[in-house]
Amino acid sequence: MDDNVREEERRAKLRELVEKTRQTIKKSDVQSENAAIVETSRRIAAGLEQSKNVDPQIFKAPITV
Amino acid sequence: MPLLLVRWAVNLFKKLRSRLTGSLFAGTDHATIEHYKEMTRSSGSRSEDEANLYEVVAYSETTFTDLLYGDSRKMLAKVGEQERKRRIRYFIRYFRDLSAQTIIREKEYIDHDFFDDFSAYYVSCFRPYGRLCSRLHFFNLPFTSDEFCSLLGGETSPITPDKLQDHYLGFIVVKPLPVAVVGKTCLRTYSDDPVRRHFPISRTYEAHLFGPTLTVDTLAFQQQDSVVAACASSALWAVFQGTGKLFHHRIPSPVEITRLALANPQSEARTLPNKGLYPAEIACAIRGVGLEPFPIEAKDEYNFKGNLYSYLKGRIPLLMAVSLEGVLNDEALHYDLGHHAVAVTGYSLGKAAPVPHPETGFLLKATRIDKIYAHDDQIGPHARMKFYGDSKDVISYDNKSFSRPYLDTSWLGPRSNTKFVRAEPLLLLVPLYHKIRISFDDIWSLAVVFDDFIEKKHVRDLAALMDRLQWDIFLTTIVDLKSEILESEQLTASARVGGPAYRREVLLESMPRYIWRAVAEHGGQMVLELLFDATDIEQGPLFLRAIEYHDGLSTVIRTQAKEPNVEAGLSSESVWRILGWFRDQPLP
16 A cells, blocks of 8 residues: 555544544533633642752761761 | 602792782682682783783672782671672672673772771771781773783784773772772672663763773762761762762761761761761751751652652762661561661663653653662662562551552672562662752642643643643752753754744743753653742742643643633642733733
8 A cells, every 4th residue: 555545544533532632621620621621720730839848957967987 | 869859849939829819818718719710811911010010800700809809808807708699699690791701900009988987997996907908990891900900001903092991890999898899889780771760860980991091971989988987978978979070078087977966966976987877967968068968858769759750860870778677588577787878879760651640640750660779889880779569558647648669679688588678768868069959849739730730721732742741840059951942853943833932932031050951841842941049939930931742732831821710710820920921921
């Protein structure tokens, strides 16, 4: 099979996938999905601040062994 | 009269034998000497001068112990014997695993690092310490002194330089000190399980052995002498072996590292002899070579593994500060051994699957780590430290609670009823080139939310990907990234829409020198990767581009990102830095 033909077949399948995705979006509750993602983003950002802090006491313990 | 003659002959023989072997074996017993002589593969073909330069011996535990500690025992027969035994135990096991068969001992070797230490301290001692080291080379090939002698003479020999190289296991420099004899040590890493064990920080070291140049891929190790360098200086020395090559800085000797560390104006301790360093002083030494120390507190196993893996895979060795505890036979009891520093050199991906993130289910490849490998100057090179599941509940200074993982070590506790010694990791210090400003945590947090988008927006289902994506997040360079793409079979003409043009587009794109990669895998195949500018600022755009290996996945993400309601709901979130790029890409 010619490369161009194979490429065109692939593109056709992907166009079908675009249409299927659009249909799924129409049926979905986009607002709720967005809100859930925003909530994850908030929680991760809060945890990130905590994980970046370093206890100053750690710098005061000598490493001698 | 004949009896007197016989006695005289016997005495003469004894004196000669004592002179020949005494220098090496003073303080060792007769059986050892006989064993050594039996194992020595010397011959009459070498001149006496040659014999003074090197010797070739068959590897055995006894021979190796004698060559490593023979001279030090001569200085102090009993003092330090416990330490010698502990260290030799580790090396013997290491050489057993590498199947060592022959040792060549260079009898006089000038080691740059010891030379610096010698001129800074030992030369001014009343006792005349030697300045010359010896060097032991190890091979997993049996050969004799005659055969090596023939090789050097250009005569017919069953061994050749190429054959020596193929079977070369590396070398140990032996310092002329009473106890801490293990100098620069470059030994081949374990290679029997390359899928599980990884030593990304390895670099190539050359050893010139009277002509043949032998190479070994590893990271150099050396023992602290507790005089010019304590454990932290030795660990830093090993770390700088890796960063010096990667970031092009001069690699200081142990004594120079100690001086750099104690240049900290707040340091109160004397420089030499040195009994240890504070983390702030270690950070000062890192700045002294022109790098930036990036401290990461070990707060939980997930985050600790993610950070450690992401920098190690980027070929940056890390310094890890740990608190050591001896656990007694009754496991409920333990005792404090103090704080210690090691250089982390590798990891083992021994777990079959990643551990899902407790809140989001995000799958991070780094959580497959079951062991790490570290240059522990009290144990040896690439010493194993295993996560054994237990952890310590800690309340942080800002009243947050977390669980620090424990690592099992190869230490022997000083108390006889010690079951094992465990290490509680406290701090990772990452020596970074100053332009690497974005951290693992910044990239991880973006990848988690992007993965959440894929899950909540049904992207994976629409793209017919059955399992949850597994993410591999690590630091890299533009050179390594583009070399990998050039060899990648997943971006060839047949594998993707617009194959050759797409591959050229990625290779020709201008990118910064340091890049964070977040690679999504499905069924062991890369399906998507996100590239971030490691030199950007946290509030900056960060995201460079995606490399899309899976047409279906890319098409669904692009379609979702173009949906106006999706943009309206997420455009103010940090993850839009990624989604905005997908929105701007064309649909098929």
